């Protein structure tokens with residue numbers, strides 16, 4: 011965004027032109043965000059556009075366009091989904107940022123209702139979950155339809171997808187005949203990270219943030235994909251109802267909780283703006299530790315009779331407001347672009363910034379993703395930021411979301427220093443001088459130096475000693491850097507760790523005599539290294555640091571090959587794209603082509619292979635057990651639990667089944683072997699019957715697994 015004329019100085023002609031430009035820009039952002047689940051601008055930039063549009067409309071009401079963004083919610087349903095017309099519209103929320111706006115919200119409501127400034131007026135305050143809204147329609151206690159918000163009037167039918175969420179009950183007891191429960195579908199930070207890791211390993215697209223991941227996962231034409239994605243749900247409201255739930259917002263939410271819907275535990279009753287502000291601050295302080303994204307706090311008038319009297323504006327209720335957290339962005343000077351070389355050789359451009367405070371944190375570095383991003387293109391070659399590139403010396407907008415690494419979101423061309431040149435992305439590795447190449451379809455340029463590249467070697471060593479890998483006490487990232495550069499007692503590859511003590515014994519300058527070390531700490535380090543000479547197979551596979559082999563995949567591989575001998579010989583004999591070993595590797599559920607190719611290639615790269623062999627010579631590798639007991643009657647079977655279990659919780663039942671080697675699925679499909687149905691089992695039991703899948707009750711299940 012370039013410097014803007016303040017709204018109060020706009021001429022009518024300029025205002026008209028700008029309303030046109032804003033309508034287009036906002037419509038484009040809405041499409042990218044709501045339909046493609048892939049935003050092109052930050053939320054803060056988007057909110058700023060909407061605010062400016064509203065401010066111009068307020069000053070020139072006659073210029074308001076028939077297609078004004080102020081009167082629109084979301085985006086029309088995407089092609090491919092059946093459409094659902096909402097019996098009661100699904101709206102958006104008005105926004106507030108400053109404390110004065112909260113006082114103003116309270117005052118406005120009092121004026122509207124004719125309440126004295128000191129008359130009691132209670133609000134609920136709860137986190138604003140950053141996911142996507144979903145409306146669940148129950149008739150006679152059964153889930154009959156689930157729909158996204160769409161444009162507020164018409165949403166997308168995602169019933170089959172919603173049924174795969176464990177947080178969404180199929181059947182509820184004691185509810186009104188017709189009940190539409192509304193709430194937010196979201197993905198936790200942990201699930202988001204794991205999903206992106208799996209997607210990357212399988213060579214599939216990754217998501218920019220948990221909200222997009224949640225929306226992209228729910229809005230799938232194939233419900234089986236939704237079923238494989240870890241989604242959660244919080245209920246916060248309702249649509250159509252055949253009988254009132256309660257007299258108050260809080261009372262109604264409590265009833266939804268009683269029906270079995272998760273509701274947010276941070277919901278509080280507040281008796282005015284001061285109490286709202288206090289709860290806002292309390293929630294903001296817990297934001298980073300919640301484990302899921304929230305983007306503000308929602309205030310609602312608690313008394314439902316008053317809500318009814320207040321009613322709605324074109325796109326928002328008068329009785330609620332979203333108090334958003336401060337925009338986590340700021341403008342600053344990009345001083346230099348530096349290239350970091352990672353464990354797998356990826357050249358990552360980093361922006362060195364003139365330090366600036368963003369959302370309360372001082373930021374001096376931000377990621378620039380890759381060379382296309384700097385050049386103003388996306389992976390497909392289409393322009394981003396209207397095609398503006400980023401250069402050293404530029405004035406840039408830095409953006410932080412939650413605890414994610416800061417990003418450079420935008421650039422102000424009007425402040426570009428004279429003579430600034432387009433950034434020339436290096437084609438050789440700045441650390442080792444090897445060629446840095448880009449594979450077809452890869453957005454990343456990689457150093458081809460492999461183990462001769464010091465940057466890759468150090469990063470791989472750091473990975474080798476990290477938590478899920480060898481996790482050697484006293485040998486962290488800092489010590490690894492130090493040993494790597496050490497002349498007399500170097501650690502240049504993993505095998506060197508296990509010869510350290512022998513080499514130290516033969517060395518004149520002993521570790522214990524060095525600065526920062528003593529008799530005790532040196533002895534402790536050697537003991538810690540010795541303790542890891544025996545290592546489980548899954549940890550070893552993970553520690554090798556092969557591209558795309560994360561902890562989850564390493565575990566998968568270990569449980570499949572069971573011993574190092576089997577794994578090593580399979581990798582040695584495998585050929586990419588053909589043969590029995592290759593076919594076996596690909597047949598493992600969760601192993602995709604990209605991962606398989608990366609593994610086989612690593613084992614056939616001579617220097618890499620030699621380094622693995624040198625390491626393994628020092629180790630005793632423990633075989634792993636296949637998951638669960640192999641000889642149990644349910645081993646290898648796919649089991650679905652539905653309805654109420656009486657002897658144990660769902661979580662417990664799942665854990666026990668898994669311990670016995672069964673796979674527990676959330677929804678019934680042709681792959682299901684067994685359905686365990688308790689009282690109240692709904693559509694899943696029906697589906698099982700239709701597919702001819704064996705269905706038993708809890709008692710029979712307990713007998714089967716031998717614990718009745």
Ligand SMILES: NC(=O)c1ccc[n+]([C@@H]2O[C@H](COP(=O)([O-])OP(=O)(O)OC[C@H]3O[C@@H](n4cnc5c(N)ncnc54)[C@H](O)[C@@H]3O)[C@@H](O)[C@H]2O)c1
Pocket residue numbers: 039040042043044049050051052053054056057083084101102103136137138139140141142143144159193194246247305308332
């Ligand atoms: N980056 C972009 O390009 C882009 C484009 C469009 C929209 N957006 C973002 O989307 C949002 C605007 O869209 P919007 O119309 O959905 O408004 P909104 O997300 O600001 O507010 C309305 C939504 O809040 C949700 N919500 C979460 N917790 C809630 C609670 N406890 N009670 C009630 N509602 C709750 C509901 O889903 C509701 O639909 C903004 O945050 C905007 O930045 C971004």
Ligand SMILES: [Zn+2]
Pocket residue numbers: 351439440441442443444457458459460463464465466
């Ligand atoms: Zn290199």
